[in-house]
Every structure is written in structure tokens, then in C-alpha cells.
Amino acid sequence: MLEDYTNSRQGKEQECRKLWAKSLAERNQRDLQTQGEQAERHRLAETLDFEIKRWAAGNEGNLRALLSTLHYAKALAEKNQRDLQTQRAS
Incomplete structure (x- = not known):
């Protein structure tokens, strides 16, 4: 009885160790x-x-020039975001 x-108990402990x-x-x-x-x-x-x-x-001093080309920076940011999502999916 004690042996059983x-x-x-040993079997349960071993199972717990495997799960852990x-x-x-x-x-x-x-x-x-x-x-x-993150990297x-x-x-x-x-x-x-x-x-x-x-x-x-x-x-820097030409706000109009910066605003007129803002779409280039936005497109670059969107491309980088897509690249990151593609890498996560793979």
C-alpha cells in the first residue's frame, strides 16, 4: 500500500517536472x-x-518644400511597416 x-506520488512529481x-x-x-x-x-x-x-x-527653413514632399516620408514609413509585418508573418 505504501509502495503504491x-x-x-513519484509519477505525479515526474509529470509536474515535465510540464514545468x-x-x-x-x-x-x-x-x-x-x-x-524588438530588435x-x-x-x-x-x-x-x-x-x-x-x-x-x-x-529645415522651407516649410512649403517639406510639406510638399511629406508623402515621400509617409510612403517610406508605410513600406517599413509592411516589411516588419511580413517578417513577423514568416
């Missing part, structure tokens, strides 16, 4: 994926910042 109880290990592995996988996505967003943000600064260079 001990075996049952599986849960930990899944959490680690999600963390790695999140870190990769990609940061890289795209840096690229976009550079492109916007390049777009604005030489026109």
Missing part, C-alpha cells in the same frame, strides 16, 4: 521571439529616423 502511494520544463521552454521561445521583434523594430526605427533626417536636410 510512493510510486503514484515544457512551460519553461515555451516561455523562453516566446521571449526570444519578442526580443527578435527588428529598433533597426527599422533607426533606418526611418535616418531617412526622415535625410529628407528634411536642406529644407
Whole structure:
């Protein structure tokens, strides 16, 4: 009787350890994926910042020129957003 109880308890403990290990592995996988996505967003943000600064260079004092070409900066931002979404889907 005591032996059956001990075996049952050991089996439950082993099952709990397996579930814990599986849960930990899944959490680690999600963390790695999140870190990769954050790094990609940061890289795209840096690229976009550079492109916007390049777009604005030489026109700081000319608001009309900046506004008339704003669609170029917007198109670049939308392209970067699409690229990020495409990478997330793959």
C-alpha cells in the first residue's frame, strides 16, 4: 500500500517536472521571439529616423518644400511597416 502511494506520488512529481520544463521552454521561445521583434523594430526605427533626417536636410527653413514632399516620408514609413509585418508573418 505504501509502495503504491510512493510510486503514484513519484509519477505525479515526474509529470509536474515535465510540464514545468515544457512551460519553461515555451516561455523562453516566446521571449526570444519578442526580443527578435524588438530588435527588428529598433533597426527599422533607426533606418526611418535616418531617412526622415535625410529628407528634411536642406529644407529645415522651407516649410512649403517639406510639406510638399511629406508623402515621400509617409510612403517610406508605410513600406517599413509592411516589411516588419511580413517578417513577423514568416
